[in-house]
Amino acid sequence: MTVATAPVVASDAAEAGSHKNRSRRHPLSAPRPRFSLGRLLPYLALTPFAAYVLIFLAVPTVLAVATGFFTEDGAFTFANITGIFTPTVLGTFWSSFWVSAVTAVAGAIIGALVCYALLGLKPDGVIRTVVNSASSVFAQFGGVMLAFAFIAAIGSQGLITVFLSDRLGINIYENGVWLYQVPGLLLPYLYFQVPLMIITFMPALEGLKVQWAEANATLGGTRFTYWTRIAAPVLAPSFFGTLLLLFANAFSSYATAAALISQGSQIVPLQIRSALRSETVLGRENMAGALALGMIVVMVVVMWGYSVLQTRASRWQR
Amino acid sequence: MFKKRTLGAAAIIAAAAITLSACSSDSSTPAGSTGDIDATTATSAEAFGGVDALVEAAKAEGQLNVIALPDNWANYGAIKALFEEKYGITVNSADPDISSAEEIQAADNLKGQDTAPDVFDLGTAVALASTDYFAPYQVSNWAEIPDENKESTGLWVNDYTGSMSIGYDSNSVPEPTSLEDLLGDDYKGAVALNGDPTQAGAAFAAVGLAAVQSGGTLDDFTPGIEFFGELNKAGNFIPVDATQATIASGETKVVFDWSYNNLAVASTVDGWKVTTLPGAAYTSYYNQAISKDAPHPAAARLWQEFLFSPEAQNLFITGGAYPVTLQAMTDAATVDTDALSAIGELDGELVTPTEEQSEGAATLLASDWAAAIG
Numbered sequence: 001m002t003v004a005t006a007p008v009v010a011s012d013a014a015e016a017g018s019h020k021n022r023s024r025r026h027p028l029s030a031p032r033p034r035f036s037l038g039r040l041l042p043y044l045a046l047t048p049f050a051a052y053v054l055i056f057l058a059v060p061t062v063l064a065v066a067t068g069f070f071t072e073d074g075a076f077t078f079a080n081i082t083g084i085f086t087p088t089v090l091g092t093f094w095s096s097f098w099v100s101a102v103t104a105v106a107g108a109i110i111g112a113l114v115c116y117a118l119l120g121l122k123p124d125g126v127i128r129t130v131v132n133s134a135s136s137v138f139a140q141f142g143g144v145m146l147a148f149a150f151i152a153a154i155g156s157q158g159l160i161t162v163f164l165s166d167r168l169g170i171n172i173y174e175n176g177v178w179l180y181q182v183p184g185l186l187l188p189y190l191y192f193q194v195p196l197m198i199i200t201f202m203p204a205l206e207g208l209k210v211q212w213a214e215a216n217a218t219l220g221g222t223r224f225t226y227w228t229r230i231a232a233p234v235l236a237p238s239f240f241g242t243l244l245l246l247f248a249n250a251f252s253s254y255a256t257a258a259a260l261i262s263q264g265s266q267i268v269p270l271q272i273r274s275a276l277r278s279e280t281v282l283g284r285e286n287m288a289g290a291l292a293l294g295m296i297v298v299m300v301v302v303m304w305g306y307s308v309l310q311t312r313a314s315r316w317q318r
Numbered sequence: 319m320f321k322k323r324t325l326g327a328a329a330i331i332a333a334a335a336i337t338l339s340a341c342s343s344d345s346s347t348p349a350g351s352t353g354d355i356d357a358t359t360a361t362s363a364e365a366f367g368g369v370d371a372l373v374e375a376a377k378a379e380g381q382l383n384v385i386a387l388p389d390n391w392a393n394y395g396a397i398k399a400l401f402e403e404k405y406g407i408t409v410n411s412a413d414p415d416i417s418s419a420e421e422i423q424a425a426d427n428l429k430g431q432d433t434a435p436d437v438f439d440l441g442t443a444v445a446l447a448s449t450d451y452f453a454p455y456q457v458s459n460w461a462e463i464p465d466e467n468k469e470s471t472g473l474w475v476n477d478y479t480g481s482m483s484i485g486y487d488s489n490s491v492p493e494p495t496s497l498e499d500l501l502g503d504d505y506k507g508a509v510a511l512n513g514d515p516t517q518a519g520a521a522f523a524a525v526g527l528a529a530v531q532s533g534g535t536l537d538d539f540t541p542g543i544e545f546f547g548e549l550n551k552a553g554n555f556i557p558v559d560a561t562q563a564t565i566a567s568g569e570t571k572v573v574f575d576w577s578y579n580n581l582a583v584a585s586t587v588d589g590w591k592v593t594t595l596p597g598a599a600y601t602s603y604y605n606q607a608i609s610k611d612a613p614h615p616a617a618a619r620l621w622q623e624f625l626f627s628p629e630a631q632n633l634f635i636t637g638g639a640y641p642v643t644l645q646a647m648t649d650a651a652t653v654d655t656d657a658l659s660a661i662g663e664l665d666g667e668l669v670t671p672t673e674e675q676s677e678g679a680a681t682l683l684a685s686d687w688a689a690a691i692g
Binding site: 086087088091092151155156157173174175176177180181182261262263264265266274276277278279280281282283285 | 416417418419420423440441443444447506507511513514515516517518519522550553555556557558559567568569676679680681683684685687688689691692
């Protein structure tokens with residue numbers, strides 16, 4: 001949500017700011033200074049962040065993606081780009097996409113339901129506080145630790161696996177050890193997607209005012225009309241924003257998958273690893289840049305779809 | 319005329335003086351060596367004035383940066399320790415678990431820094447593709463290394479090989495005697511590779527072995543890929559990177575890996591046994607090379623002398639690998655016969671892919687492997 005709604009927030013703030021400028025700080029009678037330090041100061045404060053984004057995000061991205069257009073010897077080429085359109089690589093893009101989409105949608109729905117349930121509890125009650133802080137921790141609990149936790153719990157010699165097969169005679173890996181393949185990513189990803197949904201969506205739900213429900217009731221509305229006519233339209237923009245955040249979160253996730261999947265490089269980040277480190281299929285280092293570009297394109301398309309959706313969802317606000 | 323000549327001579331002397339002083343100022347000339355030696359261009363110990371002078375020069379450097387040498391790989395732990403003990407040179411072992419390709423990337427990224435790798439231990443495909451990074455060097459017993467095992471100027475030299483073997487947990491699965499055995503119900507979710515064949519040499523070799531064992535040749539890895547595809551369909555393939563830890567935990571009960579890796583596990587994990595299938599045996603040498611940008615050029619050269627000496631070559635045998643001077647050592651009776659009989663001689667038809675076959679197989683794996691085991 002942070003990523004997606006940032007522009008909206010920024011423009012709101014700018015609007016509010018300029019309004020303030022005109023009406024309060026600079027009365028119409030006062031002469032308007034052209035370049036005052038006071039007006040530049042807010043931008044100056046942005047410098048550390050802008051420099052950070054430039055150095056650690058923009059420059060590395062441009063450099064990495066640029067390598068995709070060159071051969072090892074530095075000659076310009078489209079070979080790496082066309083390399084994306086081979087069945088194997090396209091297959092990994094599809095795997096990456098559906099894993100991200102499934103975990104984002106499932107995570108968003110489960111997370112939203114948990115938020116709704118929490119809404120019925122006292123805001124400063126024990127359960128809500130515990131769920132909130134636990135979610136903040138679990139949302140960041142990804143990577144190798146998470147993969148290891150899953151291997152220890154439901155790996156082929158994991159605690160739960162062994163218990164199920166020894167005590168209950170259930171072999172969860174009857175048809176192969178799926179934990180180490182693409183479907184095996186769903187559970188670990190949900191593990192951090194659901195809490196992320198809770199911590200980002202909860203504030204939006206808390207923003208629903210009691211007065212709206214009362215107004216609805218006063219005007220003869222039902223609970224159903226409250227949720228469909230009032231709550232849903234109000235919540236839609238932040239719901240879809242969070243959904244996009246979850247998608248991006250899963251799409252770019254690398255360490256969890258790298259620790260779980262060691263065969264076939266079945267999602268795009270693992271293809272990038274393979275291109276960079278392979279000692280058997282040589283000369284594909286620059287392919288990594290092209291794959292990164294492909295990931296960016298997918299994200300751009302998804303963000304575009306999101307903005308179309310967002311425009312529709314927030315039409316009532318204008 | 320006379321004047322011109324003196325002027326010329328003076329110029330030459332001046333130039334020589336500058337060059338010489340420049341040399342002596344930045345080279346750490348060891349005591350006892352004759353004149354100034356540029357270790358970075360030395361192609362044999364003779365350039366230093368003999369092995370003893372090389373040892374002195376290396377000791378003066380005091381450090382050696384090695385990379386991608388795990389302690390439990392072909393006995394490298396013992397080999398590094400002996401080198402440190404024998405010469406009093408600190409061995410800095412960086413990134414033990416990276417791939418051959420990443421060794422070359424490290425040389426690129428760390429170029430000019432004193433943490434850059436001095437020496438490489440590389441799979442053949444990467445070694446052949448990276449000769450620009452190497453400095454040629456011929457060890458004292460150069461003649462003992464068969465011609466087909468070395469680049470003629472000494473850019474890279476075959477050092478040790480394993481045979482692709484099958485390690486298995488004898489406490490929970492029967493000994494496999496053929497590839498077909500592994501498709502049976504005894505091996506549900508049990509069979510693993512050491513890495514992904516599109517990335518790791520050991521797994522690549524396992525597919526190659528499966529290809530020749532299925533009646534194919536190294537010209538076409540398809541039967542090997544198909545075998546692992548069937549293994550996966552039968553639910554017997556476990557896509558976990560086999561390590562000592564996964565073997566100890568019982569997660570990977572059957573592992574295709576180099577004989578020296580499987581033997582290293584056998585010495586620590588109870589019940590782990592190593593077997594090779596009758597018929598063709600797949601071997602592939604790992605190569606030694608010196609980085610041309612080595613921050614410790616003399617130590618790098620001494621490391622080569624040491625690795626190809628009978629002392630270190632016998633340590634490879636103890637670790638389950640077959641060193642390149644095995645024949646010469648057998649002839650000279652310097653071989654550790656106990657260690658050799660413990661791992662058994664390499665027998666059967668030995669197959670090793672040529673450069674062309676490796677490239678063909680790599681292309682095939684890149685397009686077909688993911689689908690076969692997906």
